[in-house]
Amino acid sequence: MAKLRERLERIVSEDPRAADLPGGPAGPGEKACLWRPEELFVYECDALTLTPSRPEIVVFPRSTEQVSRIVRECRTDGVPFVPRGAGTGLSGGAHAMPGSVVIELSRMRSILELDPHDRIAVVQPGVVNAELSRAAAPHGLFYAPDPSSQQACTIGGNVAENAGGPHTLKHGTTTNHVLALELVLPDGEVLRLGHRSAMAPGYDLVGVVVGSEGTLGIVTEVTVRLEPLPEGVETLLVIFADVVSACRAVGAIIRSGLVPSALEIVDQRTIAAVEDSVYAAGLPRDAGAVLIAELDGVARALPSQVERVRGLCADAGAQEVRIAEDDSQRALFWRARKGAFGAMGRLAPDLYVHDAVVPRVALPEILAQVCEIGDRYRLKLSNVFHAGDGNLHPNISFDRRDADELERVMAAGREILEVCVAAGGVITGEHGVGNEKREFIHLVFDEADLAAMEKLRDAFNPDGLCNPGKILPTPRACAEANPKTRGYDEVLQG
């Protein structure tokens, strides 16, 4: 490994073209590789902290060519490699097995082009999601996918996980906004997929790479669509006595034909945690649930839509409707939602953010079951969720050092997924499968369906060296052919 590390370091530090790279040469203190154990703590996991394990080397390429050369060196030595962005992923997609190399893309962070006429941006994978919208704002544009981690997460990571966010309801997930990609294949070859016109001929390989969690190659450039900033935005915060009424309001709003940009529900347990924290948003602590409804579009059309939403909420039993008077009040309303994960930090050292989808009509019943499961396993479980999409996020606060509690967390998680799938739902809405849920994909697809996915993966990543152990179990044949990828399953299971 020391020899591989030296070769990887040379690829990055002795690149004769370093000065011409979009991000320029390495700054002071920017090492080409990290490898000392004490440097690697942060790379033991992403935001899924359940199964930490330490990679051997973390390398920081600064160009596509460097990524390609790094991949080829890893292959020469038969060493698995794992692409990584900001490490905010919630399903372990950037989880690296012992003996592997992490290819960390955070230093490929330039916006290469921003074309307001064609409404397109071309970015390196390490560009932070919120930075892109900030750069687009002076042109009256924004980048629509808005994961809760958008102040930290990168576009490359968003592509890997097909990230969504509160405004997915109206604007769709990452896959609806990516037009073209540059991809380094697991054999080091560099491809261009898709086209900035959104009308690439042939097979839609962009669509299949988005959401493939870094298992088909490493994305080194992303061409995205930008949207015009809406002329007007209206935000309502609606207080309900119970979560069932809030869900009923959401159903009525969707049925009415209105297309809100977001419909988010925060449950009573989350409200209490938020109000106890620095994110306190002035919510009544005894509220059963809060609905945040946002509408955007032509300014003149909004007042009548706000009145319709208000009326539908009243019919569903709303106790109080607040309407944001300005952007600062809008930000306050969103604090209850966006501050939820931060507020959980007060409850326990670890947070397991679950992610499952159910038909909207089943939301009230499933939520009751989810809470019952949490109580039965004596866990701190609360819910914030994208109600308009039927996308639940049951959050379990726990301490992974407590083996008994960890076991209860895992058992409760399995039951929650089973309940959601039994109701006609699926095991992930926007966080991906990663290593977290690869066993659970069987709940949704049968062997033949999964074999088709394996065919696809094996066509691009035949020996499984590229981000092994994600989405689907590493095929037996490959694990036997390459013992270095076998250990991963053992780590996860052991």
Next chain:
Amino acid sequence: MAKLRERLERIVSEDPRAADLPGGPAGPGEKACLWRPEELFVYECDALTLTPSRPEIVVFPRSTEQVSRIVRECRTDGVPFVPRGAGTGLSGGAHAMPGSVVIELSRMRSILELDPHDRIAVVQPGVVNAELSRAAAPHGLFYAPDPSSQQACTIGGNVAENAGGPHTLKHGTTTNHVLALELVLPDGEVLRLGHRSAMAPGYDLVGVVVGSEGTLGIVTEVTVRLEPLPEGVETLLVIFADVVSACRAVGAIIRSGLVPSALEIVDQRTIAAVEDSVYAAGLPRDAGAVLIAELDGVARALPSQVERVRGLCADAGAQEVRIAEDDSQRALFWRARKGAFGAMGRLAPDLYVHDAVVPRVALPEILAQVCEIGDRYRLKLSNVFHAGDGNLHPNISFDRRDADELERVMAAGREILEVCVAAGGVITGEHGVGNEKREFIHLVFDEADLAAMEKLRDAFNPDGLCNPGKILPTPRACAEANPKTRGYDEVLQG
């Protein structure tokens, strides 16, 4: 072949479950197979009439199980098979080589489910596009993709070609509306891809099957998203002295941040053809170009948007702006656009509808070049196009029995595509690659990019029996391994 035909006939006519199928048993006169040469004329081509060739057998399955059994029988005999819907495709995607079997899906035409609450429909592939919207209308819903052939084309064909239409500008193409598929693989296995929640875990195989032109398997069931019918619609017909001014207006409308549902331009040559035909729409015959702009959404928001569009058109030099006062006038406005292809039937027996995309800013210059190419080759060339998407449709009216003219049509077509790609465009916007443009895909992608597409195809369709000769050339290795697919290239080239 006679023996294969008898086996295929038995699969369809002797199905013990026929009475329980969604479409019921075969009606009087509904044969299981056609095979006599005089019965097969219509199957010699789809709407691309350049290279007719006659299949051996056309079989009409009535269920997924029958499709699977038919595919297995074809494989047993090593016979290529081609799925087909209404035959309205414009790139030869349903083109069948001599010695092949056409699997015609028009008798799988039931709407299996229409769920207004979840806004989903589950349909068989032979359901006609416009029929689905008619069935959804009583629930206040519609199916958004609207190819010009929507009164005839089927959802299965739309999925194969990732069909678009005038309203693609706002609503996206077919791929944005398909949630799940049932697919019969080229080996007869039946898979379910995607999920009605739109949030299927794992690789997005739905995305890659949409637009794969029947080369990865045969789609036997489609779950689509339905959209709420807009509260209001406004349609403007704007007359310009020349097409450059019309394009300038489109650029200004897009830059303004407005999101019209359609922005279509009809050129002077098309106006003349339409006004000479039964589709006459009352347009001034000397108009240089007509822009049809449609806006939809919340009714109250529309008047101000109409005024903005009117103002931007006036600034761009509009001679006259007409605003539809009711649905019948709206239909009249659209006749100039939707009747264009029909009107062309007066000019010559054949029509080659081209399809290419250029950056919007390049539209005026490229249109001038396209017309120059048509004139230089002494061809009847006219343009109707999705201006908002930069999606050109140069239409060449010709007589394929005139060998010299046919040669000029082909040479002009090649030049048009080269000009569009040189301007930063692509070779197809919504009609697919088919057998028409598989040589031209090299203009957009290099060998490595195409090799990745081949990897994907070969993973699902390893011996190339399933719709050979589409999108990419049949790989040499496969053609050698299976001489029966080799003939196809010879037909196309010979």
